[in-house]
Amino acid sequence: MHPLPVLPDGRLEQRFSESKPAYSQAEAVTEANRCLYCVDAPCIKACPTGIDIPTFIHKISTGNTTGAARTIFKDNVLGASCARVCPVETLCAGACVYNAWEREPIAIGRLQRFATEATLEQRPLSSLLPAKKPATGKKVAIIGAGPASIAAAGLLALEGHQAVLFERKEIPGGLNTLGIAPYKQSGNAALAEIQAVFGLGDIQLMTGVEVVAGQGGDGKVSAESLLKDFDAVFLGLGLGADSKLGVTGEQGAGVWGAVELIERIKADPTLTLAGVKRALVIGGGNTAIDVAHELKLLGIDEVAMVYRRGASAMSGYAHELASARKHGVRLIEHRAVSEFQRDAAGKVVGAKFSRTENGKPVEGGEETLSCELVALAIGQATATQVATAFTGVALDKHGNVVVDPTTHRTGNAKVWSGGDCVNGGKEVVNAVQEAKIAVRDMLRALRSEVTHG
Amino acid sequence: MADLSIDFCGIKSPNPFWLASAPPTNSGPQIMRAFDAGWGGAVWKTLGDPITNVTSRFWSHDYGNTRMMGLNNIELITDRPLEVNLKEMYEVKKRYPKNVVIASLMVESKANWKEIIKRAEDTGCDGLELNFGCPHGMCERGMGSAVGQEPKVLEEITRWAMEYARTPVIIKLTPNTGDINEPGEAAARGGAPALSLINTVKSLLGVDLDRMVPNPRVGNKSTNGGYCGPAVKPIALHMMSQLAKNPATRHMAISGIGGISNWRDAAEFISLGATSVQVCTAVMHYGYRIVEDMIEGLSDFLDSKNMKSVNELRGQALGAYAEWGELDLNYNLKARINPETCIGCNLCQTACMDGAHQCIFIPGHTKAEYEKAGHTHIPDSIPAVPVKAAGAIGRHLPVVDDHECVGCNLCHLVCPVPGTITMTEVPGTIGHAETWNDRVAQGRDINPGSMQSTLEKRGLVGK
Ligand SMILES: Cc1cc2nc3c(=O)[nH]c(=O)nc-3n(C[C@H](O)[C@H](O)[C@H](O)COP(=O)(O)OP(=O)(O)OC[C@H]3O[C@@H](n4cnc5c(N)ncnc54)[C@H](O)[C@@H]3O)c2cc1C
Ligand SMILES: Cc1cc2nc3c(=O)[nH]c(=O)nc-3n(C[C@H](O)[C@H](O)[C@H](O)COP(=O)(O)O)c2cc1C
Ligand code: SF4
Ligand code: SF4
Ligand code: SF4
Numbered sequence: 031m032h033p034l035p036v037l038p039d040g041r042l043e044q045r046f047s048e049s050k051p052a053y054s055q056a057e058a059v060t061e062a063n064r065c066l067y068c069v070d071a072p073c074i075k076a077c078p079t080g081i082d083i084p085t086f087i088h089k090i091s092t093g094n095t096t097g098a099a100r101t102i103f104k105d106n107v108l109g110a111s112c113a114r115v116c117p118v119e120t121l122c123a124g125a126c127v128y129n130a131w132e133r134e135p136i137a138i139g140r141l142q143r144f145a146t147e148a149t150l151e152q153r154p155l156s157s158l159l160p161a162k163k164p165a166t167g168k169k170v171a172i173i174g175a176g177p178a179s180i181a182a183a184g185l186l187a188l189e190g191h192q193a194v195l196f197e198r199k200e201i202p203g204g205l206n207t208l209g210i211a212p213y214k215q216s217g218n219a220a221l222a223e224i225q226a227v228f229g230l231g232d233i234q235l236m237t238g239v240e241v242v243a244g245q246g247g248d249g250k251v252s253a254e255s256l257l258k259d260f261d262a263v264f265l266g267l268g269l270g271a272d273s274k275l276g277v278t279g280e281q282g283a284g285v286w287g288a289v290e291l292i293e294r295i296k297a298d299p300t301l302t303l304a305g306v307k308r309a310l311v312i313g314g315g316n317t318a319i320d321v322a323h324e325l326k327l328l329g330i331d332e333v334a335m336v337y338r339r340g341a342s343a344m345s346g347y348a349h350e351l352a353s354a355r356k357h358g359v360r361l362i363e364h365r366a367v368s369e370f371q372r373d374a375a376g377k378v379v380g381a382k383f384s385r386t387e388n389g390k391p392v393e394g395g396e397e398t399l400s401c402e403l404v405a406l407a408i409g410q411a412t413a414t415q416v417a418t419a420f421t422g423v424a425l426d427k428h429g430n431v432v433v434d435p436t437t438h439r440t441g442n443a444k445v446w447s448g449g450d451c452v453n454g455g456k457e458v459v460n461a462v463q464e465a466k467i468a469v470r471d472m473l474r475a476l477r478s479e480v481t482h483g
Numbered sequence: 484m485a486d487l488s489i490d491f492c493g494i495k496s497p498n499p500f501w502l503a504s505a506p507p508t509n510s511g512p513q514i515m516r517a518f519d520a521g522w523g524g525a526v527w528k529t530l531g532d533p534i535t536n537v538t539s540r541f542w543s544h545d546y547g548n549t550r551m552m553g554l555n556n557i558e559l560i561t562d563r564p565l566e567v568n569l570k571e572m573y574e575v576k577k578r579y580p581k582n583v584v585i586a587s588l589m590v591e592s593k594a595n596w597k598e599i600i601k602r603a604e605d606t607g608c609d610g611l612e613l614n615f616g617c618p619h620g621m622c623e624r625g626m627g628s629a630v631g632q633e634p635k636v637l638e639e640i641t642r643w644a645m646e647y648a649r650t651p652v653i654i655k656l657t658p659n660t661g662d663i664n665e666p667g668e669a670a671a672r673g674g675a676p677a678l679s680l681i682n683t684v685k686s687l688l689g690v691d692l693d694r695m696v697p698n699p700r701v702g703n704k705s706t707n708g709g710y711c712g713p714a715v716k717p718i719a720l721h722m723m724s725q726l727a728k729n730p731a732t733r734h735m736a737i738s739g740i741g742g743i744s745n746w747r748d749a750a751e752f753i754s755l756g757a758t759s760v761q762v763c764t765a766v767m768h769y770g771y772r773i774v775e776d777m778i779e780g781l782s783d784f785l786d787s788k789n790m791k792s793v794n795e796l797r798g799q800a801l802g803a804y805a806e807w808g809e810l811d812l813n814y815n816l817k818a819r820i821n822p823e824t825c826i827g828c829n830l831c832q833t834a835c836m837d838g839a840h841q842c843i844f845i846p847g848h849t850k851a852e853y854e855k856a857g858h859t860h861i862p863d864s865i866p867a868v869p870v871k872a873a874g875a876i877g878r879h880l881p882v883v884d885d886h887e888c889v890g891c892n893l894c895h896l897v898c899p900v901p902g903t904i905t906m907t908e909v910p911g912t913i914g915h916a917e918t919w920n921d922r923v924a925q926g927r928d929i930n931p932g933s934m935q936s937t938l939e940k941r942g943l944v945g946k
Binding site for chain 2: 054056059062067085088089092093094096097101
């Protein structure tokens with residue numbers, strides 16, 4: 031098996047401590063005993079992968095931690111990542127019956143983390159899932175190595191199929207490795223999970239290989255050749271580059287795309303934030319909150335988010351905003367940036383803002399804020415153009431890959447897709463669920479197919 | 484994966500988990516759902532002449548936030564016609580030939596025992612359980628625990644059953660007796676190959692203080708009932724292991740019952756001699772679904788102990804269940820507090836102060852203050868180490884004075900953070916192993932300060 035990279039030391043990510051540290055067994059059992067073990071439980075329905083939460087928590091309470099992990103992995107092979115990164119406040123825990131009683135909901139994420147981590151320390155993931163089926167000789171090409179693709183690869187491998195992942199970056203895992211806030215999950219934890227999934231069967235990873243619409247060769251593989259050489263294809267392309275505002279002064283050092291900056295914080299030991307005292311984050315989504323929170327925790331004196339509407343209109347989660355604010359992030363509402371200012375040497379020194387009404391700039395009330403760093407978190411472009419090179423695959427008007435939601439099959443009968451490139455950008459857990467749906471249908475198709483190709 | 488299948492005096496069961504005779508085994512459809520969930524066997528709700536039940540029937544003993552730590556009921560045996568039960572029993576056995584179905588029976592006369600045993604066995608059931616345990620309603624009619632409390636009667640009915648039965652006979656015992664060995668030995672004399680215990684403990688659950696009527700209330704009256712659930716597990720473990728050790732009964736297969744809620748409880752019963760276990764209250768609380776964890780947890784546990792089958796676990800802890808006189812008086816423990824996990828609640832301190840040996844200190848006081856608080860021995864140094872837990876500002880780790888600590892476990896038991904107080908083995912004061920029985924054998928079974936030693940000292944009796 032391809033040895034996975036380990037992220038080098040000296041990265042800024044390593045300076046963070048965990049916002050929800052791992053439970054000890056005693057803490058986990060105590061919390062598990064609080065769970066009511068509901069029937070037809072709302073928390074299960076709120077989990078996109080439908081993990082049987084009451085059952086796994088009950089198992090923790092009886093000391094059957096291994097069984098708890100089995101229950102989790104049965105429905106979610108990336109149950110360890112999800113335990114750490116899921117916004118449980120808006121998913122399972124948000125639906126917990128205790129909320130209706132105005133009492134603290136069960137810490138489902140932390141219990142799931144305990145069960146999965148404590149068990150994986152003792153035994154391999156493969157021992158917690160049904161035994162791998164004999165090799166079928168069928169091969170599936172998987173484009174991208176984000177969570178959607180890793181989940182698909184694991185599930186296919188268990189069924190005896192060969193999964194070959196093509197990832198354009200050197201580091202696999204997509205945003206789960208390179209985008210998650212460090213206080214939730216480290217890049218190395220995400221990589222360790224990938225390693226565990228790779229133990230499930232015949233999975234090959236090709237890093238530094240981009241799948242392209244045109245000709246292959248030199249780190250490139252053509253879509254057409256994959257269709258020819260593989261029995262099926264899964265597209266887990268994720269989203270593309272950070273979007274730009276298109277204002278003066280945006281180009282050049284000091285103005286970062288938020289996702290790009292987070293990737294550097296997590297993976298690049300050469301990144302330093304020396305000299306940055308004030309940072310501005312443009313945007314109101316979760317990426318904006320994350321990057322602002324991370325910059326603040328890295329010790330930058332003043333970090334402000336600038337959003338063109340009011341807090342209530344933000345797409346970012348209220349609980350994440352509250353937590354960032356608690357650590358000192360400021361929120362500036364109803365402002366739109368009109369220009370970034372640079373000194374003679376080209377260094378960013380500030381930004382100019384106009385007041386907004388209904389999110390649109392209006393005359394009057396212009397102001398300037400000084401800063402040494404800017405992170406743009408106004409969305410990501412799509413990376414789905416390559417999908418259309420698989421004949422029959424269509425994109426919707428947002429650029430997302432079009433699939434049948436019940437099967438996640440695209441317009442090409444040999445091509446399935448899931449994750450951010452289909453849903454436009456949700457969570458890791460959605461990527462896993464979409465991969466599950468796709469694999470279920472793919473298995474049916476691969477079974478009925480008589481000959482290779 | 485360890486083999487969970489058992490052979491219970493000839494009855495083969497896919498696993499040791501059976502449902503006890505009670506509401507969860509009231510009907511065929513229920514039992515079939517239970518088998519689908521994974522239960523290995525079921526003891527049918529006791530058959531006999533159908534009775535009339537009252538409303539209400541149950542009351543619960545809650546403790547703190549724990550609901551139904553104990554459950555009390557005043558329900559009687561089945562209220563369904565015998566034909567209906569037998570027809571369903573036949574149906575269940577036909578559709579689930581691999582699962583165990585036991586007919587629980589309770590009737591009065593010899594002729595009725597003969598009749599009901601034949602009819603029950605005609606359904607194809609795997610065995611019979613004679614209910615000599617019900618402590619309410621039926622005993623006043625000369626059945627249930629009225630039999631279980633009369634070894635002679637129990638022995639006689641057992642003989643009748645052994646005469647008529649073609650399938651194994653299990654005698655279900657009541658705990659409402661002075662010495663469980665008596666009914667157990669009577670069952671053995673009657674020739675029964677198996678025992679099950681315990682049935683419910685005679686109880687009065689509580690009082691509705693506004694109405695001045697005990698609970699559960701039937702109009703403006705109540706009655707004593709049968710107590711079961713987690714609270715009775717220690718009673719059941721004791722009685723069962725008595726019989727598992729008793730030379731007159733230890734050849735019998737035992738089905739352990741009483742407060743079993745999870746795989747761990749089951750493993751404990753099996754380690755003390757049970758071949759199968761039966762569950763009632765935990766299923767009444769959480770449903771048949773709990774068996775998934777029981778099967779998985781027991782299987783993983785056996786694997787972790789390198790045991791190939793559940794039979795290897797049976798009786799493993801029995802040898803260590805000794806008489807008091809056989810315990811080592813030299814064995815010594817001291818309480819140790821883990822500074823990493825203590826949250827500074829001082830519950831250990833108050834428990835030790837008022838309920839043990841006044842040897843846990845809250846740092847930061849003067850000798851005079853400690854004396855006033857009731858400490859009798861004050862160590863030279865009581866270090867003030869801050870509690871590490873976040874938010875525990877100004878609190879200090881309690882300090883155990885080894886000089887006075889008798890290693891009783893109390894602080895370890897009251898500490899809310901599991902694993903924080905550990906009991907650590909230290910060298911004993913005698914210097915070698917010695918039991919009370921040793922002392923008796925050597926004529927040294929008199930402690931300083933005893934009545935005998937005082938009389939001897941004063942020359943009032945000879946040594
Ligand atoms: C800053 C940030 C924070 C987030 N925090 C959370 C969180 O806390 N919790 C949570 O659940 N979710 C979070 N998310 C969302 C989550 O990371 C994504 O929903 C999830 O990673 C989507 O998985 P995916 O597999 O669809 O795509 P991605 O993770 O984006 O992976 C796609 C992969 O495909 C590769 N690829 C794309 N095109 C090609 C090609 N042509 N050839 C080869 N390789 C290609 C990419 O390089 C990438 O590695 C966050 C996202 C961001 C941006
Ligand atoms: C409501 C109720 C009804 C019961 N009925 C019977 C019965 O008909 N026959 C019988 O042998 N035991 C009966 N029992 C006793 C149970 O079978 C069992 O011995 C007892 O509840 C202890 O087990 P537990 O602690 O798991 O509940 C009954 C118990 C309850 C709670
Ligand atoms: S809703 Fe809450 S209490 Fe109920 S099972 Fe789910 S986590 Fe437990
Ligand atoms: S548990 Fe069912 S039968 Fe009993 S009182 Fe409630 S609703 Fe009625
Ligand atoms: S009871 Fe436990 S947690 Fe509380 S003070 Fe004592 S050792 Fe600490």
